[in-house]
Amino acid sequence: MNSSVNASGTSRATIVATVGFMCLGLTWWILSMSDAGWFDKIYPGGTAMLSVSLVLAIVAVLAFIEQRTLDAVIFFGGAAWFASLHAALTATGATSEPAHYDGWLGIVWTVYFFYLWLASLKGDTVRMLFLLGSWLSLLAFSLGSWGLGHVLIVIDGYIGLATGILAVIVSASAIINASSAGGGA
Numbered sequence: 258m259n260s261s262v263n264a265s266g267t268s269r270a271t272i273v274a275t276v277g278f279m280c281l282g283l284t285w286w287i288l289s290m291s292d293a294g295w296f297d298k299i300y301p302g303g304t305a306m307l308s309v310s311l312v313l314a315i316v317a318v319l320a321f322i323e324q325r326t327l328d329a330v331i332f333f334g335g336a337a338w339f340a341s342l343h344a345a346l347t348a349t350g351a352t353s354e355p356a357h358y359d360g361w362l363g364i365v366w367t368v369y370f371f372y373l374w375l376a377s378l379k380g381d382t383v384r385m386l387f388l389l390g391s392w393l394s395l396l397a398f399s400l401g402s403w404g405l406g407h408v409l410i411v412i413d414g415y416i417g418l419a420t421g422i423l424a425v426i427v428s429a430s431a432i433i434n435a436s437s438a439g440g441g442a
Contacts, residue, residue: 270323274431277316277332278387282424284309285391285417288299293414306339313339317406329374331388334373338366360402367395383427390420 278374284306317332345359374388394416401409 268323268435269319270325271431271435273316273319273323273325274328275428277313277320277328277335278424278431280309280313280316280429281323281331281335281387282334282428283423284421285394285424286421288342289364289394289414289417291414292410293418294411295414307343309339310336310343327373327380327384330376331373334366335368338369341366357403360399363395363399363402367392367399370395383423383425384429387423387427390416390436394420 287342288306291298313332313336317329320326321333339361345362357372357432370388370392373390374385377385377388394413397409397413397416401413
């Protein structure tokens with residue numbers, strides 16, 4: 258593994274995981290608050306996910322360079338999901354799509370995160386739970402968008418909140434474990 262260490266003793270792979278999973282966690286949390294019913298809509302601050310998508314794409318390239326394939330694929334997927342969701346949320350007038358179209362968008366990403374979850378089963382438990390929450394949240398979102406009950410959107414929101422917390426835990430554990438393993442943070 259090409260995991261060079263900086264002056265403080267923290268590997269680039271650790272920094273990549275820390276930043277990438279924090280971006281995923283915070284964005285997933287912000288987006289899930291309205292689905293959980295805490296707010297009536299996603300406000301402009303929540304649509305800042307386009308800039309998060311750019312950061313995730315950069316972090317994905319760095320994860321790939323560091324030979325952290327699963328992280329790279331997770332971050333590329335997160336970047337693409339948030340960018341496509343940003344486009345759907347900011348579309349107005351003739352370009353906005355019906356809710357059931359959002360369901361189809363969600364189901365494509367459900368399948369993507371489902372097979373990433375399968376790939377993670379032999380790895381870190383919290384990362385695996387993050388991916389489990391990701392696809393379950395997207396599945397509930399898709400089913401709710403297809404008109405199978407608003408309660409599914411609310412379930413999506415609460416699963417999404419838990420998923421965001423799990424991503425933040427992965428982020429924190431990456432830097433804390435690296436710091437306690439002899440490197441500095």
